[in-house]
Structures are given as structure tokens and as C-alpha cells.
Amino acid sequence: MKIIIDGKSYLAKKGETILEVAQRNHLEIPALCYHSDLKIKSNCRLCLVEIRGRKGLFPSCSTIVEPGMEIITDSPRIRRARKINLELIFAQYREECQDCLWGFRCQLLNFARKYKIKIDRFEDRKKNYPVYQFGPAIIFDSSKCIDCRNCLEVCQKQGVGFLETKEKGAFFRIVPSSDKNKDCIYCGQCALHCPAGAFEGVGEFEEVEKPLKDKNKIVIFQYAPSIRTTIGEEFGFAYGKVLTNRLVAGIKKLGVDKVFDVSVGADFTTVEEAKELAERIEKKRDLPMFTSCCPSWVKFVEFYYPQFIPNLTTVRSPHIILGGLIKTYWAEKVKINPKKIIVVSIMPCLAKKYEITRNELFIQDKIKPVDYVLTTRELAYLFHRHQIDLRKIKPRKPDNPLGFPSGAGVIYGASGGVMESALRTLAKNITGKKLGKIKFKEVDGIKKARVKIGSRSLKIGVINGIGKAKEILEKLKINPSLFDYLEVMACWDGCIGGGGQPVPTNEEIRKKRAEGLRQIDKKKKVRIAQENPIVKKVYQEFLTEPDKIHSLCHTFYSHKPRVGFKILSANQKNNH
Amino acid sequence: MSIPLIIQKLKAVGLKGRGGAEFPTWQKWLWVKQARAKKKFIVCNAAEGDPYSKKDGYLLNHFPEEVIKGIEIALRTIDNSQAFIYLRQDYYQKFRNKLIKLAKNLPIKIVKKRGGYLSGEETTLLNVIEGKEAQPRLRPPYPAQAGLWECPTLINNLETFYFVAKIYENKYKQTRFYTLSGKIKNPGVYQLPLNWTIQKILEQTNNLPKTDFFLQVGGIMGEIILSSETNKPLKGLGVIVVHSFQENPIKLMRGWADFFNHENCDRCTPCREGVFRIEEMIKKGKINFKELEDIFFVLKQTSLCPFGRMVPLPFESLIKKIILRKK
Numbered sequence: 001m002k003i004i005i006d007g008k009s010y011l012a013k014k015g016e017t018i019l020e021v022a023q024r025n026h027l028e029i030p031a032l033c034y035h036s037d038l039k040i041k042s043n044c045r046l047c048l049v050e051i052r053g054r055k056g057l058f059p060s061c062s063t064i065v066e067p068g069m070e071i072i073t074d075s076p077r078i079r080r081a082r083k084i085n086l087e088l089i090f091a092q093y094r095e096e097c098q099d100c101l102w103g104f105r106c107q108l109l110n111f112a113r114k115y116k117i118k119i120d121r122f123e124d125r126k127k128n129y130p131v132y133q134f135g136p137a138i139i140f141d142s143s144k145c146i147d148c149r150n151c152l153e154v155c156q157k158q159g160v161g162f163l164e165t166k167e168k169g170a171f172f173r174i175v176p177s178s179d180k181n182k183d184c185i186y187c188g189q190c191a192l193h194c195p196a197g198a199f200e201g202v203g204e205f206e207e208v209e210k211p212l213k214d215k216n217k218i219v220i221f222q223y224a225p226s227i228r229t230t231i232g233e234e235f236g237f238a239y240g241k242v243l244t245n246r247l248v249a250g251i252k253k254l255g256v257d258k259v260f261d262v263s264v265g266a267d268f269t270t271v272e273e274a275k276e277l278a279e280r281i282e283k284k285r286d287l288p289m290f291t292s293c294c295p296s297w298v299k300f301v302e303f304y305y306p307q308f309i310p311n312l313t314t315v316r317s318p319h320i321i322l323g324g325l326i327k328t329y330w331a332e333k334v335k336i337n338p339k340k341i342i343v344v345s346i347m348p349c350l351a352k353k354y355e356i357t358r359n360e361l362f363i364q365d366k367i368k369p370v371d372y373v374l375t376t377r378e379l380a381y382l383f384h385r386h387q388i389d390l391r392k393i394k395p396r397k398p399d400n401p402l403g404f405p406s407g408a409g410v411i412y413g414a415s416g417g418v419m420e421s422a423l424r425t426l427a428k429n430i431t432g433k434k435l436g437k438i439k440f441k442e443v444d445g446i447k448k449a450r451v452k453i454g455s456r457s458l459k460i461g462v463i464n465g466i467g468k469a470k471e472i473l474e475k476l477k478i479n480p481s482l483f484d485y486l487e488v489m490a491c492w493d494g495c496i497g498g499g500g501q502p503v504p505t506n507e508e509i510r511k512k513r514a515e516g517l518r519q520i521d522k523k524k525k526v527r528i529a530q531e532n533p534i535v536k537k538v539y540q541e542f543l544t545e546p547d548k549i550h551s552l553c554h555t556f557y558s559h560k561p562r563v564g565f566k567i568l569s570a571n572q573k574n575n576h
Numbered sequence: 577m578s579i580p581l582i583i584q585k586l587k588a589v590g591l592k593g594r595g596g597a598e599f600p601t602w603q604k605w606l607w608v609k610q611a612r613a614k615k616k617f618i619v620c621n622a623a624e625g626d627p628y629s630k631k632d633g634y635l636l637n638h639f640p641e642e643v644i645k646g647i648e649i650a651l652r653t654i655d656n657s658q659a660f661i662y663l664r665q666d667y668y669q670k671f672r673n674k675l676i677k678l679a680k681n682l683p684i685k686i687v688k689k690r691g692g693y694l695s696g697e698e699t700t701l702l703n704v705i706e707g708k709e710a711q712p713r714l715r716p717p718y719p720a721q722a723g724l725w726e727c728p729t730l731i732n733n734l735e736t737f738y739f740v741a742k743i744y745e746n747k748y749k750q751t752r753f754y755t756l757s758g759k760i761k762n763p764g765v766y767q768l769p770l771n772w773t774i775q776k777i778l779e780q781t782n783n784l785p786k787t788d789f790f791l792q793v794g795g796i797m798g799e800i801i802l803s804s805e806t807n808k809p810l811k812g813l814g815v816i817v818v819h820s821f822q823e824n825p826i827k828l829m830r831g832w833a834d835f836f837n838h839e840n841c842d843r844c845t846p847c848r849e850g851v852f853r854i855e856e857m858i859k860k861g862k863i864n865f866k867e868l869e870d871i872f873f874v875l876k877q878t879s880l881c882p883f884g885r886m887v888p889l890p891f892e893s894l895i896k897k898i899i900l901r902k903k
Contacts, residue, residue: 041843043845045846046845048877081873081877085846085874088853088874089845125849147848170838170855171842172841
């Protein structure tokens with residue numbers, strides 16, 4: 001059907017909302033609570049428009065188009081209503097722009113400028129609202145909440161429900177649950193879907209900057225597979241743009257000594273995971289095997305479904321393996337005391353901040369494989385703070401002191417990538433041949449396939465989103481033979497949609513980011529992990545004993561008690 | 577499909593909803609009757625959240641048989657239907673057993689209201705009955721299209737069902753129930769003709785004050801009118817509150833603001849934040865009329881549900897007719 005927006009004709013589909021048509025055609029209508037991943041809530045009341053022939057203002061996010069509808073997106077009345085509602089939103093909100101990661105990408109501030117509002121027209125209603133910290137990963141500053149409830153919905157969609165509403169005085173507030181049967185899994189989808197920056201990772205800038213200035217420390221940054229296709233967004237590049245060399249140049253400019261690619265670590269994860277899968281299939285034990293590179297998924301199993309702990313692969317996640325190899329194999333090679341090495345991982349993820357605190361992962365019970373985790377957003381903030389602009393920087397080739405990753409290592413960042421990498425290796429090991437294209441069938445949001453490797457036909461599944469995973473766990477309780485191998489990532493579309501990625505993130509953006517990673521894989525000559533020369537070399541020179549392999553590449557899991565949250569006073573927060 | 581006799585009768589006598597919205601009852605009945613669905617629901621709304629209204633309680637006390645009769649007629653008229661009587665907490669305690677007894681084998685469930693004033697709003701009530709959070713739903717779909725568990729749902733006020741029974745028996749005499757309160761001698765619930773003017777209601781119940789007065793009509797969200805404006809019948813909810821000029825109008829506004837701030841659902845920006853700012857201003861005793869006007873504007877123009885859109889009416893009429901006039 002045709003509709004008219006501001007005098008111009010546009011095509012619209014039946015059932016679409018005015019806002020959907022407008023956004024598809026890049027017409028700007030301010031909207032804060034709307035997120036294409038979530039249900040329409042229509043509660044911020046900014047996306048107001050007029051419709052010719054009808055009285056009043058209509059929220060474009062919840063008004064369905066009709067043939068010939070004539071929509072006006074700007075008028076004195078619309079401006080007045082948006083302006084007052086924005087002032088009321090700022091009236092509840094405690095601004096802290098100088099410490100905010102969002103900087104120029106902040107929607108709220110952009111709207112404030114556009115509508116020339118007085119952001120301090122009213123006294124901040126929430127100025128005394130508490131700041132919470134969830135485990136070692138997430139800060140929720142409830143004085144920045146604008147009550148859109150996106151966080152509540154994502155948390156429920158994840159099957160976790162750690163965030164709740166609670167009535168206190170005249171208001172409902174968003175609070176972390178006090179229910180002992182609930183715990184946050186640190187997926188960070190709240191942070192990714194919050195339009196106001198009320199959720200962020202526990203900031204580790206100062207801790208990271210200190211060793212950078214310390215001449216006695218060797219600072220190493222390692223970046224996760226997905227960062228190369230997402231960091232550009234923070235500097236105005238197109239979605240999915242691959243910027244590996246600019247990323248490396250930026251990190252180097254911070255004064256970092258060496259830059260490693262976590263995808264190299266992913267190749268080790270793949271080799272070990274393929275071995276473990278072959279073994280479990282052989283012995284018909286603890287199947288289906290679950291991937292474990294996603295710490296939110298691991299925490300979910302440990303806390304909510306401990307009966308499935310044996311199903312998790314014991315292989316460590318890529319950055320933990322690589323961090324361990326840096327502090328052992330590489331340190332030995334270059335003759336540096338591992339205690340002098342500080343490893344910082346750049347991750348798309350908030351849960352990785354939690355993962356590095358798991359002492360099961362410490363090497364010889366004392367050395368942390370990774371010292372700090374910064375998210376994509378935090379790295380961009382660090383760049384901005386050091387006046388490093390990726391648009392202007394001269395790209396640099398990664399020095400990859402340990403060598404280059406295979407294509408398999410790179411696709412770890414997209415949903416299905418971990419499994420595909422492991423199966424490529426498994427196929428090569430068992431049949432000597434390349435794995436054919438996996439033909440997935442998507443049923444109820446779960447990608448399923450049967451993969452023939454030699455004489456065996458494996459039932460595999462790829463899940464992203466814990467809500468879906470929960471459904472499958474319930475089914476596996478009844479029928480454990482539904483799958484042989486399951487990849488689970490907590491975030492929608494995998495790590496490219498991770499809780500530490502740039503805001504905004506939505507389905508369309510995730511697709512473009514994933515496509516970027518797939519392009520890198522296609523261009524790689526080495527696309528199978530165990531064919532990567534560095535992997536071969538390390539196994540020949542260093543990972544020769546089972547004990548050593550075990551201590552660097554494997555871990556264990558256990559039922560964990562609730563960590564819950566603590567209340568911080570405002571000044572206890574780090575750099576936010 | 578021929579129109580059932582009772583719906584024709586409802587149309588002929590012109591019965592309108594007694595919850596305050598005054599929507600033609602026959603129309604709702606016909607929509608739900610004609611909706612295609614395997615399952616339909618009927619809700620008798622006795623949430624009675626308005627702090628001044630007492631008529632639902634009065635009817636439950638004195639005429640529960642008629643109320644059940646009205647619901648029974650709806651159950652018979654609408655195929656494959658089931659009914660709920662939705663009672664506010666104190667009515668639930670008091671009348672539940674009596675209603676269960678009267679309902680006998682009819683498919684009528686008695687449910688207790690959760691939450692406050694807003695839980696009487698028809699889409700919020702649907703969420704409450706379904707066990708969900710007490711928040712209004714986006715409309716459309718309207719309850720007659722997709723109400724309880726997505727099924728067509730007829731929601732009528734308890735008093736409406738009472739009069740359905742009367743209309744069925746051809747005993748309806750164009751009356752309604754009024755709750756009178758405030759600075760009067762004989763407060764209470766009265767059944768009086770619909771076409772009586774407010775003036776006549778006060779006279780006939782021996783409630784006309786001797787000195788000049790003003791009134792709030794239609795409930796806590798109703799308009800303030802002067803004694804010179806009483807020569808008209810009452811619209812909206814059947815509530816009349818009489819005020820004397822000795823009362824402090826700011827205190828009156830503060831009461832409303834407190835009530836609205838507590839009772840709103842906190843979902844949309846203008847209502848959650850706007851009402852809070854109204855209350856804040858009144859509490860501080862510093863009323864900024866420009867600011868109030870701005871807030872009233874967004875409440876009326878941009879609120880998500882009728883609650884927010886109606887908040888300004890009592891304030892605006894009080895300010896215009898009483899506060900600014902005094903100055």
C-alpha cells in the first residue's frame with residue numbers, strides 16, 4: 001500500500017507501523033523505548049505524529065498504517081509535545097555525560113539538542129536512586145533509568161528474569177531480584193537495549209591505564225574475533241566494515257607492547273573441542289556436548305541447570321587459552337617473567353569480565369591467564385580519551401607474535417561459528433576430507449542440521465539466546481538423544497550481538513556484522529584450525545604432555561551459589 | 577444473524593455503561609455476540625476504584641440477585657461464554673460467598689482485584705485476571721475483539737448488569753445510582769432518574785447547601801463546576817462531591833495529585849513524570865502556571881491511556897473557576 005509521510009509517498013506493508021516505514025526510509029522520528037528486537041511498549045511518547053483527518057497526536061511506534069494514510073512528522077504541536085516529554089524524561093534522569101561511554105553517540109543528548117530542551121528544567125527525580133553491581137560484570141545505575149522497561153523484557157526473554165519491577169512509594173522501580181533462585185548471567189543484553197546508558201560493564205580503565213604507563217610491565221592486548229567488524233561503528237564506519245588493521249594501529253597507539261588476535265586462541269579451542277567431541281561420541285558419554293566459550297551460558301548451566309554440567313565441553317574459551325599461552329609458551333620464548341605480563345582482552349561481552357575471575361582458570365592456581373577485559377564500547381571510549389580516531393589512523397598489520405588465525409578462528413564471533421570450526425577439524429581428522437556445507441534448517445528459532453562425518457551422522461544444533469536454550473534443556477531432560485552437539489551463545493546471533501558491542505544493536509546490524517566475519521573466513525587460505533602452522537608448532541614444541549594441555553586448555557565446572565548484587569554508592573563506581 | 581431480543585431492548589432504552597465512559601451497552605454486546613471465536617468471556621467490573629463512588633458496594637449489598645441475573649442474561653446471549661465478577665479487595669472479602677451461592681451452577685468465577693485505581697480500567701483488568709502485571713494494554717485490539725486470553729470479551733460495570741436484569745424484565749425506569757458526599761447533610765447512594773439535573777438531585781435528597789458551594793462531578797477525575805452550572809444532568813460516573821468555599825482549594829488539588837501519582841501505572845512518560853511534577857509543585861506551594869500548562873498539554877495529548885488524558889480536567893477547572901477567580 002502507499003502512504004504519505006510529510007508530503008512524500010512511501011510503500012508500506014500491511015500490518016507495519018508508521019515508525020517501521022519511517023525507519024526503513026531513513027526518516028527521523030525520535031523514539032527511545034522502541035527497539036526492533038522487542039515488543040512495542042509505546043511508553044516514552046516521543047515518536048508522536050499527526051495523521052490528517054484525525055484528531056490528536058499518535059505514537060508512530062504503535063500506530064498501524066492504513067492505505068492512503070497521510071502522516072505529518074513535524075509541526076509546532078508535535079515539537080512542543082516531544083520537547084516537554086523529553087524534559088520530563090531528563091527530569092527523572094541523572095546525567096553524567098563527562099563519564100559516559102556513549103559520547104557523541106548518545107541519542108538522548110542528540111534529541112536534547114535537536115529540540116532545544118532545558119535538560120535541567122526539573123530537579124532530577126532519581127538522583128538518590130541506588131547504583132547496583134551484578135557480580136564482577138555489570139553496573140546498573142538506576143538513577144539513569146528512564147523506565148522504558150527494555151531491560152526487563154530482554155532479561156525475561158533470556159529466561160533469567162533477574163530484573164524485576166518493585167513498587168516503592170508512588171513509583172515502580174526496576175530492581176535486581178532478591179529471589180535466591182535467580183541470578184544474573186551477565187549477558188549484558190540489558191546494556192545493549194537500554195536507550196539511556198543505565199547499564200554498563202564494570203569499568204576497568206584506570207587499572208588498564210596504570211600498567212600502560214609502567215615501564216616494568218609488558219602490556220598485551222588481545223582482541224576477540226568479532227571486534228574487527230564492530231569497532232568501526234563507534235567511529236562512524238558502516239556496519240560490518242572489517243577494520244582489523246586500524247584496530248591494531250589504534251591499540252598500538254595506546255602504548256600497548258604487543259597485540260594478539262584471539263582468533264588464534266580460537267584455533268586451539270577448536271582442536272581441543274573436536275578431540276573431546278570425538279572421544280565422547282566414541283564412548284557415548286555426556287552427550288550432547290555443549291560448547292562453553294560463552295561464559296553466560298556456562299553460568300546459566302551451573303546456576304540453573306547443574307544436572308547438565310557434565311555436558312559442557314571442558315575446553316577453555318579462546319582468550320583464556322591464548323592468555324595462558326602468552327604467559328607460558330610465549331613468555332618462555334621471549335624470556336619475559338610472566339608476572340610482568342598484563343593481558344587485556346578486548347571482548348564483545350560483559351560476561352567475560354566475570355569469566356576471568358573464575359579461579360578454576362588460573363594457571364598453577366595463581367597466574368590469571370587474562371588480567372582485564374574491556375568491551376568494544378570501552379575500547380572505543382579509551383581511544384576517544386586518547387584522541388585516537390580510527391578514521392584518521394594509519395592502518396597497521398597485526399604483529400601476531402604467535403602467528404595468524406585460520407578462517408575458522410575468525411567465525412567464532414558469529415552464531416554457529418564455534419560449531420562449524422570444530423566440525424571442520426573433526427571431519428578432517430576422521431575422514432581426511434573437508435567438511436561439506438552444513439545445511440541448517442531453522443525450526444522455532446533453533447538451527448538444526450545432520451552432519452555426516454565418516455560413518456557417523458551427527459545431530460547438531462545452534463542456539464542463540466538463553467531463553468531458547470532453556471526450552472531445549474527442558475526437552476533434553478526428557479530426551480537426551482535429541483542432539484549430539486549443541487552450540488549455545490547467550491546473545492542473539494552470537495558474539496557480534498554481544499552485551500559489550502556498540503549501541504545500537506539490532507537484527508539488521510547483527511546481520512551485517514556477521515557478514516563481515518564470514519567474508520574474512522572466505523578469503524583465508526587456512527580455514528581449518530589444525531592446519532594453522534602456529535597450532536601445529538605449539539603442539540610440537542610445547543603442548544606435548546596431557547597434563548600441560550589440560551592445565552592450559554581445559555577447565556571444570558561446578559554448581560555455583562547465587563552471587564546476586566551489591567549496592568554501590570555513586571562514588572564507588574569506576575569511570576562511569 | 578438476527579439480533580437477540582435483549583440487545584434490541586438495550587438499544588431501545590438507550591442503556592449506556594455505568595462505569596463512567598457511557599459507551600452504548602447494546603453495541604458492546606452486539607460486537608461480542610457477533611465476534612467469531614470458540615470461546616468468549618464476560619466480565620462484571622466491580623473494581624470501584626474511585627474514592628468517592630460507593631454504588632457498586634451498595635448494589636452488592638442490596639441487590640446481588642439482580643446483578644447475577646444480569647450476568648446470566650449475558651451468558652445466555654453470548655454463546656460459549658464464561659463470566660468473571662471482578663471485585664475490589666474489600667468487596668471480595670464481604671460478598672464472595674454470597675455471590676458464589678447465588679451463581680449456583682452458572683459458569684461465573686469470582687476474582688479479586690490486585691492493584692489500585694487503574695486496575696479498574698478495562699484493559700488493565702484483563703491483565704490482572706490473566707495473572708499478569710497490572711498495566712493497561714495498547715488499543716486496538718479492543719476487548720470486544722481480543723480481551724481475556726485473546727478471546728472476545730464483554731466488560732460491563734456492575735451497575736450496568738443490574739439494569740440489564742431490569743430491562744429484561746421490562747422494569748427499567750431510566751434511573752441510575754448516584755453517590756453523594758462532601759459538605760452535605762445526607763450523604764449516601766441514591767437511585768434517581770437519569771434526566772434530573774444536579775440541582776434537582778441536591779434539592780430532592782435534601783442536600784442543597786445553604787451557602788454558596790462548588791462541586792466535583794463524575795468522580796475524582798471529574799470536572800469542577802460552580803453552583804450556577806448545576807442546571808444539567810450528570811455525565812460520567814455517578815458521583816457528586818460538594819465543596820464549600822471555606823475549603824482550601826490547594827489542599828483539594830494536593831489530594832488529587834497524591835492520588836493520581838500513587839494510582840497511575842508509571843508506564844508512559846507524561847503520566848509518570850508529569851503527575852509527579854504536579855504533586856511536587858503543589859507540595860512545595862509554588863505553582864508555576866506555565867509549567868502546569870505544559871504538563872497538562874502532554875498529559876492530554878500524549879498519554880498512553882485515558883487515565884493520563886483525564887488527569888488535567890479537575891485541576892484545570894478548579895484553577896480556572898475557583899483559584900484564579902478568587903484573585
